[in-house]
Amino acid sequence: MESELQTNNQAYPFMIVLSLFDGMSCGQIALRDMGIPVTRYYASEIDKWAIKQTQLNFPDTVQLGDVRNVEARTLGHVDLLIGGSPCQSFSFAGKRVGMSTTAHEKVLTLARYMELKEQGFEFAGQSYLFWEYVRILAEVREANPNVLFMLENVEMGKQWEAVIDQALGVKGVHINSALVSAQVRKRIYWTNIRTFQADLFDVPESAIPQPKDRGILLKHILDDEVPDRFYLKPETIEKLLQHKQRNKANGNGFGAKFHQGGDCPKTIAT
Incomplete structure (x- = not known):
């Protein structure tokens, strides 16, 4: 199997990647597992522990x-832009203020976001950082108009989903990770x-x-005997x-859920 990415009849024998909101670099893990060689991987992340883990795995x-x-x-030429911008203000578990200022103005375009940013306005939550993804995508396209991109975010209200559709120029595809894992994780992916x-x-x-349902349940990934320290x-x-x-x-529903009994002989959090 050749190590290349086939998209719209184009082959990429190597990749220069820019990952925003990189976390512990799961994008880099996915590319490695797909057999796609990465020539250079740029990562934007602020969590020191996530960065430390990334540099351990991918120095x-x-x-x-x-x-x-x-x-x-x-940065020059970039082949692939990826990222998952903060979801808390979109999530049905949160207050669902979306991309708004603290004065409750809904930010619906990149141009308006840039005006507010320049003027020092404060934004509600962190989901407004989606507009930074759009800004950077526009800058990357100056060097490579055909750059490939993918953005991930949580299931959200139709209004904000439509704003993202228009900003990225493509409709998102809805995929529940429960199809391929033991976790119900409904997400939207936008990509060209x-x-x-x-x-x-x-x-x-x-x-x-849509991925094929693998029928994976929590009981399939739990060990029968686990030391108490875990x-x-x-x-x-x-x-x-x-x-x-x-x-x-x-006013939001964020927090751990605890399970005990049945397939979970001790208390665990999810």
């Missing part, structure tokens, strides 16, 4: 820091890899098919419960 990663300060024009034009008056749609201590559980109560008081 050649070029860390760029805060996405708001990334100057993509200085494999698209088709279903409606001449609307943006293109993704031709990426279970949460009572004081840790208490702190997680307090954290969940604080989130509930703030």
Whole structure:
């Protein structure tokens, strides 16, 4: 099997990748597992522990820091832009304010975001950072108009999904990771890899098919015998419960869920 990425009849024998909101570089793990050689991998991330893990696994990663300060024009040619911008303000578990200022103005275009950013306005939550992805995509396209991209985010209200569709010029494909894992994780993926034009008056749609359901359940990935050190201590559980109560008081549903009994002989959090 050749190590190349086939998209729209184009072959990429190597890749220069820019990953925004890189986390522990799962994008780099996926490319490695697909057999796609990466010549250079730029990563934008601010969490020190995620960066430390990335550099342990992939020491050649070029860390760029805060996405708001990334100057993509200085990077030259980029083949692939990936990322998963913050989801909390989109999520049905949160307050769903989307991309808004603290004064409740909805930010619907990159141009308006750039005006507000320049004027020093404060934004609600972190989901507004999607516009940094769009800004950087535009800058990357100056050197490579055919750059491939993929953005991941959570299931959200139709209004904000439509804003992202228009900003990226493609409709997102909805995939639940429960099809391929033991976790219910409903997400939307926007990409210009494999698209088709279903409606001449609307943006293109993704031709990426739904994964086959592998029927993986939590009981399939849990070990029968696990040392006690891998279970949460009572004081840790208490702190997680307090954290969940604080989130509930703030009007959102973020927090751990605890399971005990059945296939889970001890208390675990998910």
